[in-house]
Amino acid sequence: MSKIEEIASAVERGKAKLVPGLVEEALDEGADPVEILNKGMIDAMSVVGEKFKNNEIFVPEMLVAARAMKKGVEVLKPNLGGSSDVSIGKAVIGTVQGDLHDIGKNLVCLMIESAGFEVQDLGVDVPAEKFVEAAADPAVKIVGVSALLTTTMPAMKATVEALNAAPNRADFKVMVGGAPITQAFADEIGADAYTPDAATAASVAKAFVVG
């Protein structure tokens, strides 16, 4: 097994304590940092996402894998020559105003970051104006809007409407998700995509940006 394959295996198994050391060893052996990131981590997280979608693993296993990758990226980052060189774009993600649920939003943040995005987590209970303000950054390619309550679906509608009215709307895609959200609701409020889970959100976001 090559060092990069070892990293991929450790990421998939959520071995956060092992991954930084393996990344250092790979760098010491002269491995290309971009290859470590793409093959050792992002590809590994794609495997994790697929396993999650297929019910082979569950939320905790996906969470620890994403956290393991994060630890590896911390070691890798100084060797990548600036995150903008490797990031495929910026994503801003938050839970709408009136809704304090964060697990879905956190998972999406981790999976989208693991797919190669720079992520700005806006947190929970986020007013529409804050989404619009964050989306004004020209680097933003994805705006993720989460809601877990039927009672906060109107806040999601208001948020998406505010984003759709932004002057730079053509520069980013709006993705929505959360327990009560459906494709029909996403279509009705003018979102670009609805995804049922974090792994699918990451692959759809990536497809929007890199095709």
Next chain:
Amino acid sequence: MKYTRPAFGDPNIKTFYKSSPFRAGGNYVPIVNDHPISIKENFKRAAECRTPCWVPNSATDFNFAMLFQISGMPDADWTAKERYYYTDWFGAEWMFVPEAGGPMLKPNTQFLDDITEWESKVKFPDLDAYDFEGRAKKWLESCDPEKVMHINIGQGCTERLVALRGGYTDAMCDMALEPEAVRDFLDAFADFEIRVIDKICEYIPVDYMTYHDDWGTERDTFFSEAMMESMVFEPTKRIFDHMHKKGITVQLHSCGKIERFLPYMVDMGVNTLQIQARANDFKACKEKYGNKLALEVMTMADPSWDKEQVIRNIRETVDTYGKGGGLLSSFMHGDPEILWDGTMELYYYSREKYEEEGGNQC
């Protein structure tokens, strides 16, 4: 139709005011007065998936209290109109969110930042510091002793872990990375829950207890079977076993799509399930586990429905889930006339159905 439904306002039928600990206000519920067997015996039959005489209706057949009502532990004011913060009896911080209709963990707070340190940092509440006796006495004064004594003891194992770890994200990582520490904590929590049950039973003749532990997302369980087997199911079973020892019927409330865990629920001794109709296939649950697990199916009427739609919904619920027992239900409505008619229909229609089935000695 064998039984004539008493008309709205029939002077021979008394009503009582039913309030809810979760909402301001309540409504006047009619008191059915021709039960062929005791309410408690009927409940027992239904909960044990034996044929009852009617479908138990929690609005008419139960005395209900939340743990905070009978302990005085800090909890949310469910009727609040504004957000506010409070600290629970373990020290976790909460925010009541009126838009959500309930409390949520206060964002960016974490009582316990490392699960492996739970033994030194978590202080289990001193139950003697709470006035269970006085509160139970006061609550019992409002109870009808003929009705089922139902107590909701609230947060279960994983919910308590989540509350102390500041949310699901860290709690789930703990379950994946620190299973021994999690298991040790949950074993200690089960011991605490058993003390709570004993304390309640000192003062209240409890028939029925609801235990809350949310195990699922909209699409599946949060956790794998293996993870639950190694950490959660055993301490949970110990709590349920203790309830059974006290003669208490056990209800498990669990949000999300949790069908994957149904066989384990049977093994743990769950009697009745309060799960989400939106996320789970109730018909399949009834078909597969109908003789082992009773289902609570709410006949919550859409506010826009007219009386005929309400009646139709109640009948469909009884027809679909009532066969052979194993159905518990509830009916509340803001319109006093619809509430009356729905209450009568649930009682008399289910009596007619069970008499048709036969063998229930009513």
